[in-house]
Amino acid sequence: MAIQAQKIAALLDESGFEVVTVKTNADVPDNFRFILKIKGLRTFLRNFFFLYNLHKELPRVEVVYFLTGFFNFFFWVTYPALILIKIHGKRVILSARGGEAERFFQRYGILLKPIIKKVDTVSVPSGFLREVFKNAFDIDAVIVPNIADLHQFKFRERNPLRPKLLTTRNLEKIYNVACIIRAFHKVHNRFPESTLGIVGEGSERRELEQLAAELGLHNSIKFYGIVEHAKIQNLYDQYDIYVNASNVDNLPGTILEAFASGLPVVSTNAGGILYIVQDRKTGLLVDLNDCEALADNIIQLLYDPELALTITKNAMEECKKYSWEYIKTILIPLLEKS
Numbered sequence: 041m042a043i044q045a046q047k048i049a050a051l052l053d054e055s056g057f058e059v060v061t062v063k064t065n066a067d068v069p070d071n072f073r074f075i076l077k078i079k080g081l082r083t084f085l086r087n088f089f090f091l092y093n094l095h096k097e098l099p100r101v102e103v104v105y106f107l108t109g110f111f112n113f114f115f116w117v118t119y120p121a122l123i124l125i126k127i128h129g130k131r132v133i134l135s136a137r138g139g140e141a142e143r144f145f146q147r148y149g150i151l152l153k154p155i156i157k158k159v160d161t162v163s164v165p166s167g168f169l170r171e172v173f174k175n176a177f178d179i180d181a182v183i184v185p186n187i188a189d190l191h192q193f194k195f196r197e198r199n200p201l202r203p204k205l206l207t208t209r210n211l212e213k214i215y216n217v218a219c220i221i222r223a224f225h226k227v228h229n230r231f232p233e234s235t236l237g238i239v240g241e242g243s244e245r246r247e248l249e250q251l252a253a254e255l256g257l258h259n260s261i262k263f264y265g266i267v268e269h270a271k272i273q274n275l276y277d278q279y280d281i282y283v284n285a286s287n288v289d290n291l292p293g294t295i296l297e298a299f300a301s302g303l304p305v306v307s308t309n310a311g312g313i314l315y316i317v318q319d320r321k322t323g324l325l326v327d328l329n330d331c332e333a334l335a336d337n338i339i340q341l342l343y344d345p346e347l348a349l350t351i352t353k354n355a356m357e358e359c360k361k362y363s364w365e366y367i368k369t370i371l372i373p374l375l376e377k378s
Contacts, residue, residue, distance in 0.1 A: 062093050064090050065086060065090075068086060091120060091124060103132070106121065106134055108137065110138045118134075123155065133161045135163045137164075137291075164183055165312075166315045168291070184374070185367055186291050187362060188297065192273055196277065198345075201342060204234070205224060205279065210240045210241065211240050214289075215285070215287075217238060217244065224257065227335050227339060230339055236257070238262065245263065276297060276303060277301065280303065283334065283338065285331070286307075286313070287329065289310040291313075298355075299358060304355070306334060306338050307323060309327060318354075321351070323355060
């Protein structure tokens with residue numbers, strides 16, 4: 041969300057809008073920073089300063105474009121912010137994201153409905169989330185796709201296609217990076233020179249490193265940790281196949297980045313991924329947690345470079361739907377709506 045917010049703010053500014061940004065992860069004044077060491081209180085403190093900053097800036101704006109996730113973030117941050125925005129009488133577009141929205145709505149829909157119905161417009165990045173809002177609240181959300189910065193990523197054909205695999209997801213359970221490592225084990229048995237790059241950080245890193253060691257892959261897998269987004273294209277350029285195994289997802293920008301870089305994508309068919317990856321046209325799809333099929337599809341690409349080339353060319357065309365030139369034709373009329 042932070043990356044998308046930065047892109048949207050910069051592009052709207054270039055398009056002649058006066059943009060005021062308010063960080064949900066607010067900075068804390070120096071004389072309060074000692075509280076950041078206290079778990080629980082630091083969340084309350086950051087949220088207090090976020091709402092305070094929002095309250096100060098609201099008189100200056102006509103419409104608020106609010107990017108939100110779900111679960112704790114929604115209750116701690118979004119819910120009170122929407123109340124504050126409406127107290128100020130401002131129009132709000134709720135830009136909803138996250139593959140876990142459906143489960144969240146099923147659990148907390150009764151609590152959410154009063155505030156969701158007060159929102160002027162709901163925007164979502166995929167048809168998947170549009171269906172979720174329709175089913176949960178009978179709301180017709182507007183699809184505003186995530187922005188893929190085509191100028192940052194350089195398309196390059198991989199010829200020959202090498203067994204160099206990359207994934208760029210947070211190391212959390214829902215992204216199932218363990219499945220990628222298990223799939224890579226099978227690929228590595230067929231192609232001993234193969235490598236896997238894992239970009240990201242999270243609570244599962246130690247377990248994933250242990251899994252790599254147990255499978256004898258520690259010399260063939262590189263954990264990069266967090267990489268600045270401004271430099272991430274350099275890593276895409278070093279690898280030849282992008283792999284994703286998430287169990288829950290909406291519209292992952294990382295897949296779009298792979299499209300724009302010329303990497304064929306092999307992924308699970310979680311959530312909204314079906315709306316951006318067409319099996320055997322713009323990528324190869326497998327069922328959730330099917331590590332064997334994930335490996336088999338990677339191996340198929342390595343033995344069939346023509347298939348890989350066709351997929352990447354189609355994917356680049358698909359990626360154009362996520363360019364600012366296209367998205368601004370949807371977003372700007374929403375912002376200017378009276």
